[in-house]
Amino acid sequence: MTAPQIVLNNGVSIPQLGFGVFQIEPEDTKAAVLAALEAGYRHIDGAQGYRNEREVGEAIAESGIDPAEIFLTSKLSNAHLTYDEAHRAIDQTIVDAGVKTPDLFLLHWPLPTVRDYMIVWRAVEEAYRDGIFPAVGVSNFHIPHLERLLGDSDIVPAVNQIELHPYLSQKPIRDFDEAHGIVTEAWSPIGQGLLLKDDVIGGIAAELGRTPAQVVLRWHLQSGIVVFPKSSTPERMRENIALFDFELTADQMAAIDALNRDQRTGMDPDTFRYKF
């Protein structure tokens, strides 16, 4: 069940499969993370905006697993628009995370209509230079956002976390990321369940004796994408990690690649302006 590791552009390794904690209520988070760790996940994708960082840290502390064996991500909340606010928020994350300082810290959204993201990126850069976070990166960055950042920063983001699934395969951004040494991570990897009703996915799942979710997640892994499905039920957590004893053929990969229709299930980073 062990997920392969991907080496980021500064030598830090990240497990290619993780567990996402968006939309898990704070009071349910500790149990969910403990169940995910029990199922074998060793990578947790969290964020300040999910309002459950403290509970993620408590679960890690209670699990009995060496925190160094767990890869944790956090993200700077959209509520912080200035350099000083970003600094304070980073300090708060370190307190909330408890036994486990995040291994990776991301700028959650560019919010180009609200602020200049370079102002808060400076605080993230500084936290990286100070050795607070082993790696830093961005989320929801389109190519022009990345071009601006790369042109004005010495630090190349280690990852870019974007909405990505077979209906929104994001090939241009993935190619840009790869060309610049940035690992692409997928959020909503099964399109919040939308992909599970697809006939092509269903057909491949039947051929392989696997579930549609496993087929979609396997497509991500074989495409070199880092992925962290979310589920609150231990049975689905186990289903979503049972991906390392089968493979999709080149034809099956091509059939899933052909499903792209640039369909979002979430917000568009060019216009999104919500301050969570």
Ligand code: NAD
């Ligand atoms: P997802 O594609 O993982 O879908 C989650 C939904 O699918 C849930 O309703 C869950 O019950 C269901 N599901 C999960 N496994 C299933 C299975 N095996 N069979 C049937 N249904 C199943 O979408 P998501 O939760 O939006 O994204 C996953 C993670 O990505 C989040 O938890 C978070 O960590 C991250 N994320 C990041 C951003 C960002 O802006 N950076 C945005 C959204 C999500």
